[in-house]
Amino acid sequence: MNELDFRSVVVWIVVVVLFVVHFVLHIGLSYGRGAPDLLTLGLLIAARETSLGRAAVLGLFTGLLEDAMSVLAFGANSIAMTIVAVGGAITQDLFVGDSKYFLPAYVFAGKWVRDLAHWVSVGSEVRQPFVEQVVVQGTIGSLYIAAIALLMSRVLGAWGEV
């Protein structure tokens, strides 16, 4: 197995682990807002590893998984996650991403866009005030998973140099 294949396998394993841990924390253990949004983190990482179309499919699937537990606004997570996945895949053409600051900044922006897209698509009757849900919680949640991404990249021996 060459270096590129090995790196790709490691990244996809990390993505699957992030997805599983996300649902264990959010559904299995019911931690709710206290648990980080590892699904978005995994999706953002995966989106830079695959093509635009496959990223969109993955985004829709992960969004539907979250929507399956949402009676209030079915479809809002699907829209948000698909937008994030497509946006993440497009960044492959825009940024090489070899800076050590790229991953946390990319994850922060991706998560914030996800919360913004979810807020917009969830409908006015159900959504929380913009300041609370997007500005406050969105920013805190984005910082949370950006820190996890940074820590993870260090643990895995620097992003892209596995």
Place this chain on the structure above:
Amino acid sequence: MPTYGNEPESGGRGRDVALAGVILLFALGAAYLPPTTQERISAALQVSALRPFIGMQSLLTDAGARRVRVDALQATVDSLSSAMSTHQSVADENRTLRALLGLRERAGPMYRPATVNRPGTPGSESTFLVSVGTRDGVRAGAPVVSPEGLVGVIREARISNSVGIDWTHPDFRPSAMLADGSAYGLVESRRGAFREEDRLVLNGIPYHEEVDSGQAVLTSGFGGIFPRGIPIGTVLSVAEEEGTWRKAYFLRPIAEPAGATHVLVLASGAGDDASGLWEPDTLGVPPEADEEP
């Protein structure tokens, strides 16, 4: 960041963009699918990809419930009482189960005991899963009650479990009355700036009707969804007035949805009158108030 794979061919790239566009359109359309289709998709994912996680939550909830099984505690309650006093949460759960058992005895077999699970995913606020479904006789619209009073209502009943909404959901609108029957209205959820500010409001009360703070509010039985007499809350203060013909009052909810781990769900055929199932002191009415002078 390392290099990524070879640049896709232009034809492949075009197909890729088209696929992404179709998926994006499908995602946008998901929100507008008929509710039955949305429920089918949700149910399919819940019994497939999400099943291990939901099962894990049920296992943890059951494990928590088993810790406080009333019959086991009956035998050991004396020797464990000192230890229990240091475990406030377990003691609280025990108290809830005991109260629930008392309520179930009064209510009869058509009130099905169930455990409550909360998904904790974005958009699932105000909703919960209960461990009873259509095979237990539970139907959509069935009230969910706790020893304190009304917790919510079943929104979607499946074979072995059901999805419910609690009083913080905008669709939660039981018809209600004051405990003495002097006024009737509609209870609705009023969203606050923050979730912690969500309030219950008793709306449609005639302007000249005197409603004192602390009065109990019960379901009226109108509309055929909720049986008459389930406690909803107590009156706090005037929320708004419209002209000189209508008032609305803030209520203090009698049941805290976040604290409800074990509930009773009314099966179909449970009757349309629940008066007398709840103790007067639960309603905020002193027991002697019911006695003849």
